[in-house]
Amino acid sequence: MTAPLPFDNSYARLPERFYARIAPNRVSAPRLIKVNRALALDLGLDPDWLESPEGVDFLAGHAMPDGAEPIAQAYAGHQFGQFVPQLGDGRAMLVGEVIDRHGVRRDIQLKGSGPTPFSRRGDGRAALGPVLREYIVSEAMAALGIPTTRTLAAATTGETVVREAFLPGAVLARVASSHVRVGTFQYFAARKDAEAIRTLADHVIDRHYPEARDAALPARALLEGVVDRQADLIAAWLLVGFIHGVMNTDNMSIAGETIDYGPCAFLDVFDPSKVFSSIDQFGRYAYGAQPSIGLWNLTRFAETLLPLLDDDQDKAVAIAQESLTRFGPRFEAAFHAGLRRKAGLTTAEEGDVELVRALLDAMTENQADYTLVFRYLADAALGAAHDEPVRRLFVDPTVFDRWAVRWRERTGREAVTAEDRRILMRAANPAFIPRNHRIEAVIRAAMDRNDFKPFETLLQVLSRPFDDQPEHAAYADPPALTEQVLATFCGT
Ligand code: AMP
Ligand code: MG
Secondary structure, three states: OOOOOOOOOOHHHOOHHHEEEOOOOOOOOOEEEEEOHHHHHHOOOOHHHHHOHHHHHHHOOOOOOOOOOOEEEOOOEEEOOEEEOOOOOOOEEEEEEEEOOOOOEEEEEEEOEOOOOOOOOOOOEEEHHHHHHHHHHHHHHHHOOOOEOEEEEEEEEEEEEEOOOEEEEEEEEEEEOOOOEHHHHHHHHHOOOHHHHHHHHHHHHHHHOHHHHHOOOHHHHHHHHHHHHHHHHHHHHHHHOEEOOOOOHHHOEOOOOEOOOOOOEEOOEOOOOOOOEOOOOOOOOOHHHHHHHHHHHHHHHHHHHHHHHOOOHHHHHHHHHHHHOOHHHHHHHHHHHHHHHHOOOOOOOOOHHHHHHHHHHHHHHOOOEHHHHHHHHHHHOOOHHHOHHHHOOOOOHHHHHHHHHHHHHHHOOOOOOHHHHHHHHHHHOOOOOOOHHHHHHHHHHHHHHOOOHHHHHHHHHHOOOOOOOHHHHHHHOOOOHHHOOOOEOOOO
């Protein structure tokens, strides 16, 4: 076979203790669900080949093309606060890296492709439902402009996976800037393997933070780079109402991308204490807890870098602590700027954040839908005659009316036309997010009726989240009472 995927595998050139080499797992009946053709082209891959029988065998993890060097990466992690010294890719394999059209190195990983030396008691497989969920949400995040792993393709395997029921098996081809996690550093730190930490730090500096190479203390520049990207990322999550659901340190990317779409969900009604994940009993990863958990995870990352920061332990700790203090201000700056954009404020005044917070509080008290309030508020920028759609979202619309008086006082002090403000607000406030009930409906149709049309339609709608799509207007709606999704589940 000629090499249809021009792999260049830098991770497989790292020391052998960074991963385990693995062989493809034969599956009974690989079948394509979908290739993300636009992404394939962006990666410099041939979408027609990916859709060919050979391509589908590859996407299902059944057979590897030339140049693939399948490995399962080693990592550790804090899961719900408990340190597990060995996790690793238990149901995924990194098949290789390609250089995309913009010169960026990107991993191609198959998730759900069968057991590896890191599978522990798991079967290494993924079920169709979580694969469709990850495809939809990761691509929706990309369209919303949020750093994320992407989905290149999904395929079914013909195998049955046993979970709470017998489910169709599937594989997701995931694309990431890299799959190095906070937990990858923790794996070596737990083994007191300072040499591996140094090698790994060099690898990620070359790959993600080349500017850190020239810093006085590259490890510090690396830490600060990761802090900044995570602060920005988590701010972006909050601004669209995203709840990751399992912010374990093994699910925090060093490159600053959203990774590992398990029991993630988007808010409907605005509620900072909201948790969907069925395994998050104490709300550790609630919507509003994400910034503080982000900092907690970054502190674990900083600990792994101590040997590189200074030979003197106390000095190393002082450097790490100082670097971590960036997180709060960086997060706030990104979050507050985003809140201003959402509310259509083009200048910064004291009291702005308090003003937007008052709206958020009113949403919580009045069961108002987060996404729709801001989307309709854009129309209200044209004047109070356009308030009805947004005010109706509040149980007590007069609460909105009172807030709107303050808002208009504030916006009235800016030299921005109503039309321009509306345009700016519509660009900051999506109409379409991957609502939980829509995802559930897609999964049900695929599983119960082998009908993937709803999947295709939802993907298409979510690829243009900021455009009105009158023919799909219903996709912007929150769930009816009977459609509400109360809990989401891990894919495991
Ligand atoms: P996750 O909750 O998806 O972030 O996974 C946490 C850890 O459990 C990782 O080491 C995974 O590789 C492993 N894991 C999850 N599901 C499975 C499975 N079905 N088989 C083997 N390992 C798994
Ligand atoms: Mg994970």
